[in-house]
Amino acid sequence: MNIPFEKVIDTIHSVRYGGLPTHYPSITSWDLSGENFNLLSLWDKKFKSESREPLGLYINIPFCRTRCSFCFLDVMCDLKKIDEYMDLLEKEASFFMPYRPSIDSVYIGGGTPNILSARNIERLLNIIHKNFNPVEKCEIIMESNPDFWDDEKLIKARAGGVSLIITGVQTFNLKQCRDLNRHQIKDPEKLLRKIKKYGFKLSVDLLAGISDPKTYSYDLKKIASVKPDQIHINRLKPVSGKYSQAEKKKLIGMQNAGFSYLESYGYSRIDEDSCSLARYNSGNVNVQGEPNYQIYSSIIGLGIGAMGHIFSCCRYVNEANIKNYRMKIESNRLPSLRHIVLKEKEEIIHYFLVNIGLKGVHISDMKKKFSPKAVSMILKKASVLRAKGLICSKGGYFKVNGDAPDFFSITKILYQRKYMAKIAERYGLI
Numbered sequence: 001m002n003i004p005f006e007k008v009i010d011t012i013h014s015v016r017y018g019g020l021p022t023h024y025p026s027i028t029s030w031d032l033s034g035e036n037f038n039l040l041s042l043w044d045k046k047f048k049s050e051s052r053e054p055l056g057l058y059i060n061i062p063f064c065r066t067r068c069s070f071c072f073l074d075v076m077c078d079l080k081k082i083d084e085y086m087d088l089l090e091k092e093a094s095f096f097m098p099y100r101p102s103i104d105s106v107y108i109g110g111g112t113p114n115i116l117s118a119r120n121i122e123r124l125l126n127i128i129h130k131n132f133n134p135v136e137k138c139e140i141i142m143e144s145n146p147d148f149w150d151d152e153k154l155i156k157a158r159a160g161g162v163s164l165i166i167t168g169v170q171t172f173n174l175k176q177c178r179d180l181n182r183h184q185i186k187d188p189e190k191l192l193r194k195i196k197k198y199g200f201k202l203s204v205d206l207l208a209g210i211s212d213p214k215t216y217s218y219d220l221k222k223i224a225s226v227k228p229d230q231i232h233i234n235r236l237k238p239v240s241g242k243y244s245q246a247e248k249k250k251l252i253g254m255q256n257a258g259f260s261y262l263e264s265y266g267y268s269r270i271d272e273d274s275c276s277l278a279r280y281n282s283g284n285v286n287v288q289g290e291p292n293y294q295i296y297s298s299i300i301g302l303g304i305g306a307m308g309h310i311f312s313c314c315r316y317v318n319e320a321n322i323k324n325y326r327m328k329i330e331s332n333r334l335p336s337l338r339h340i341v342l343k344e345k346e347e348i349i350h351y352f353l354v355n356i357g358l359k360g361v362h363i364s365d366m367k368k369k370f371s372p373k374a375v376s377m378i379l380k381k382a383s384v385l386r387a388k389g390l391i392c393s394k395g396g397y398f399k400v401n402g403d404a405p406d407f408f409s410i411t412k413i414l415y416q417r418k419y420m421a422k423i424a425e426r427y428g429l430i
């Protein structure tokens, strides 16, 4: 088959799913999970194996009061459904109770998890502790909107072990928020300081491109004065379609300028979209936001639309609507909608693809994580990339060549043809 690489790679990169990086193999090539796909038995095998990689828990709370006009997530604004959802979530979590696996990181994302009442925040954290065993240093992370916190919720979150709060301010400009159909309290700064007083680590999101340059500078100054442990500057993404190159360049420029400005306040960049205060430089406070964690770990995904990963076995995503989610839970099944079966080969290609676009690939690190057979396979691919001048190597380390690396050609060489062909057929690209 003649694969239209450009169209396929474009399709892969056009996926917007929960802000996660495009998985390899891309979600566009995953299969529907039929009756025969028994996810719990795969987890059972995993828990009984001697796996070395970390284990995380991701819980999706898909509710928001209103839908921001720039949001591309599947959110539910019918808050009357929250109690039913909590019941289903509790049942889904209970499938793991017989194992009560040790968890080294918990991420409660959404939607807006702190839209839950104080009683439901307490309930959620009890569900986690009853069915899973967060290890002593486990980071319990909760996403939030500053608008929905109050003292009672903060107290319940702290008591239930939440250690890091991520909160999306996006901009301090209230008029701008209103124009974008976004809830924002009058004084987010006061709330951010209160979160810190309660003893949480704090991570704040800003959105480059949401406002004019003057407001953006104001937002940066204001956020720096609060000194959160971590700051994300995301780029405003088109809800449908894609950026023009000029628009993308402009937003990257705004992001870079923002991070340079924050350097004078003691922040260092840790990845494309984030920076953190010096004391956190040795590790990303948002554990599951770290691309390498998403690659080299297993993650139990709970809730509508949650993604999960059983290392060297499969990736999956849960049912996207409450009706199907309920139906599967009530028939005592884990509610996976789609999945892709993985072997170590897929894992190491994913590892290489992501890291070559970040800080480069260290052969010694690869050797710690993967078998000699997998490393030897990827080194052959790396030789091809090097021969074509796409990457270079120095002292056991690969990195991309030049300031404007050719990621299209790199992807084309690393991606297995079988997935490219599947996407081309599925999306009618041939």
Ligand code: SF4
Pocket: 063, 064, 066, 067, 068, 070, 071, 072, 073, 075, 110, 111, 112, 145, 168, 182
């Ligand atoms: S608060 Fe966040 S998740 Fe909810 S609609 Fe707005 S951007 Fe989307």
